[in-house]
Amino acid sequence: MISGxxxxxxDTFGTVxxxxxSIINDLSAWGKTRGLAIDWTTFVDEWKTAYKPGMDKVRKGxxxxxxxxxxYRRALDGMAPRYGLDQLDEASLHHINRVWHRLLPWPxxxxxxxxxxxxxxxxxxxxxxxxxxANMAKHGGLPWDVILCGQVFRHFKPDPEIYLGAVEMLxxxxxxxxxxxxxxxxxxxxRSHGMRTGFVLxxxxxGPRQQTNLKAAEDWDVVAKDFGxxxxxxxx
Amino acid sequence: MISGxxxxxxDTFGTVxxxxxSIINDLSAWGKTRGLAIDWTTFVDEWKTAYKPGMDKVRKGxxxxxxxxxxYRRALDGMAPRYGLDQLDEASLHHINRVWHRLLPWPxxxxxxxxxxxxxxxxxxxxxxxxxxANMAKHGGLPWDVILCGQVFRHFKPDPEIYLGAVEMLxxxxxxxxxxxxxxxxxxxxRSHGMRTGFVLxxxxxGPRQQTNLKAAEDWDVVAKDFGxxxxxxxx
Numbered sequence: 001m002i003s004g005x006x007x008x009x010x011d012t013f014g015t016v017x018x019x020x021x022s023i024i025n026d027l028s029a030w031g032k033t034r035g036l037a038i039d040w041t042t043f044v045d046e047w048k049t050a051y052k053p054g055m056d057k058v059r060k061g062x063x064x065x066x067x068x069x070x071x072y073r074r075a076l077d078g079m080a081p082r083y084g085l086d087q088l089d090e091a092s093l094h095h096i097n098r099v100w101h102r103l104l105p106w107p108x109x110x111x112x113x114x115x116x117x118x119x120x121x122x123x124x125x126x127x128x129x130x131x132x133x134a135n136m137a138k139h140g141g142l143p144w145d146v147i148l149c150g151q152v153f154r155h156f157k158p159d160p161e162i163y164l165g166a167v168e169m170l171x172x173x174x175x176x177x178x179x180x181x182x183x184x185x186x187x188x189x190x191r192s193h194g195m196r197t198g199f200v201l202x203x204x205x206x207g208p209r210q211q212t213n214l215k216a217a218e219d220w221d222v223v224a225k226d227f228g229x230x231x232x233x234x235x236x
Numbered sequence: 237m238i239s240g241x242x243x244x245x246x247d248t249f250g251t252v253x254x255x256x257x258s259i260i261n262d263l264s265a266w267g268k269t270r271g272l273a274i275d276w277t278t279f280v281d282e283w284k285t286a287y288k289p290g291m292d293k294v295r296k297g298x299x300x301x302x303x304x305x306x307x308y309r310r311a312l313d314g315m316a317p318r319y320g321l322d323q324l325d326e327a328s329l330h331h332i333n334r335v336w337h338r339l340l341p342w343p344x345x346x347x348x349x350x351x352x353x354x355x356x357x358x359x360x361x362x363x364x365x366x367x368x369x370a371n372m373a374k375h376g377g378l379p380w381d382v383i384l385c386g387q388v389f390r391h392f393k394p395d396p397e398i399y400l401g402a403v404e405m406l407x408x409x410x411x412x413x414x415x416x417x418x419x420x421x422x423x424x425x426x427r428s429h430g431m432r433t434g435f436v437l438x439x440x441x442x443g444p445r446q447q448t449n450l451k452a453a454e455d456w457d458v459v460a461k462d463f464g465x466x467x468x469x470x471x472x
Contacts, residue, residue: 069407121370131407134357134381145370147382151405169387171305171367 001235002178002221005196007170008116008234009125009148011157011181012133014205016113016124016142017103020044026099034092038083045207050075055127055156065154067129073097100128101135106202110141112227119236123148125166125179127156146170158189167195180230184217191218198222198230237471238414238457241432243406244352244470245361245384247393247417248369250441252349252360252378253339256280262335270328274319281443286311291363291392301390303365309333336364337371342438346377348463355472359384361402361415363392382406394425403431416466420453427454434458434466 013019023044031038054071057063066074076097080086085093116122123146124133133147148166155161167174174194181187182202191197197220203210216223224230249255259280267274290307293299302310312333316322321329352358359382360369369383384402391397403410410430417423418438427433433456439446452459460466 121367121374123370129407130382130384130405131357134359134406138353138357138381145374145383146366148366152388169366170370171365 001233002196004176005120005178005234006172006176007121007123008178008180008198009123009166009170009190009195011179011183011186012124012126012128012136013103014202015180015182015200016109017105017136017140018202018205019100019103020048020205020207022103023047023099026102027096030095036084038085041207043079043083046079047072047075050078051127055150059156059159067132067151068127069097069100069129069132072100101132102139103136105140105142106226108226108228110143112231113143115231115236116227116234117143117145119234121145121170123166123170125149125157125162157186160189160193163190163193163195167193178221178234183213187220188218191220196221198224198233200227200230201225237469238432240412241356241414241470242408242412243357243359244414244416244434245359245402245406245426245431247415247419247422248360248362248364248372249339250438251416251418251436252345253341253372253376254438254441255336255339256284256441256443258339259283259335262338263332266331272320274321277443279315279319282315283308283311286314287363291386295392295395303368303387304363305333305336305365305368308336337368338375339372341376341378342462344462344464346379348467349379351467351472352463352470353379353381355470357381357406359402359406361385361393361398393422396425396429399426399429399431403429414457414470419449423456424454427456432457434460434469436463436466437461 010016024040027040058066113122122144124144125148126133127150129151130147130149133149137144150156150162153162153165167177170177175196178196178198179187179190180198180200182200182205187197187199199216199220203214222230222233224233246252260276263276294302349358358380360380361384362369363386365387366383366385369385373380386392386398389398389401403413406413411432414432414434415423415426416434416436418436418441423433423435435452435456439450458466458469460469
C-alpha cells in the first residue's frame, strides 16, 4: 500500500459531484413549476462549455479576476435569449445560476469521503468558488475538512500556484498529498509538482456518450472505480 | 431577532478553543512521560506573548510572510534555553510547537456550532494557519463549513483585507455576516467594515486573573455567555 500520505485534495466537479445530471434534474423540476419548455440537457451541455474559455480570459488578463459564479452568469446572460430565458426576472436567473451550488454527489462519494476523513485531511481542490463549494457540501453532505479552490489562490487549475499553494496550506510536502480526480490532465499537472495521484473513473460525467477520461492514461498511484475502492487502496 | 444573516465567522483562539488550559494539560502530561520538570503555566503565558509582536513584524515587512506555526516556533526556540528545552531533539520541539494543532474546544463550542451550522455557513476567521485550524477541528470535533484565516489572505487580523476577504469568499455582503469573538477589539474592526457582531464571554481565556474582555464594551448585535445562548439568539 502507498504510504506517507497525509492529505487528499479532490477535484470536485465530475469527480465528487455529478454536475450534469444534477443540473438537468434540478432545472427540469424547477422549470416545470414555471411552465418553461426548455431542453435542459442541451442547455447544460452548452453552458458547461463556457467554463474553460472564461478561465482562460482571466488567466490572460482579458478579464479581471472573476469567480466561477461570475463566469457562468456571463454565459447564462449570453445564452438566455436563445433559450427564452431573457423574459425571466433577476431572481429566477440568479436561481438558475446558483444551481452550481446545489450539485449532488455521486452515490459513492459521501461514504468514501467519510472513510477517508478518518485517516487523512480531505480538501477540495477545485476551480469553483468558496461559497459554491461550501453550499454544495452542505447540500450534499460532503464532509470536507478544508475548502481550497481557485478563489483562494486567485489562480485556476492547471496553474502551478493552486497545486503548490494547497500543498503549503495543508502543511505538507508535495509527496504527502494525493490529488484525486476523474481527469487525467489534472493528475498530470499534480504529478508534475510532485504530488501523488489517484484516478477515479467517472465514465458518465459528460453523459452516456462521453469520449474522454474513460481510463487511466498513466500509471497513477491509485486507479479506482469509485471512492470506496480509493479508500480501500489507501487503507482507510 | 436579528435577521438577514447568512454566515458566521468565528475568532478561534479563546473564542472557540481554550488554548491556555489545553496547552498546560497537553504539555504537562507529555512532559511527565519525559521526566521534564517545567512550569508549563509560566511557559505558555510567556509563549503566547510572542504572537502579536510576531504578526506585527510580518505586517511591517520586517519578516517575510510567516505562518503562526512559524511565529510560535521562533519564539519557542528563543525561550528553549531558559526552560531547559534546548536539550530536546527536533522531534520533541516539533511536538511542543504542534500543541497549537491540538487545542480543545470550550464545552459549549461543539454543541453550539452544530446548531448554528444547520442555519448558517460557519467559518473560522482566525490568524491561525489552515492546517493548524483543520487539525484542531479534527482533534476537537469542530464542524466548520469553511476554514478562513490569515494564511488565506496573507493578512492577519485586524487588517481590513481579512474581514472583507472573508465576506467576499462567503458570497455575502458585510451585513450578512456576523463576526463572533470573545474579544471586543476584533468586533470593533468587524463592525467598522459593516459586519454584524456577536460577543461571547470567555472570562478565563487568560486564566483566573484575566483583566480584559470581561464584558461587552459596545452594544454588539448579540452578547452571549456561551455558544448555546448565541445559537438561541440567532434562532438556530
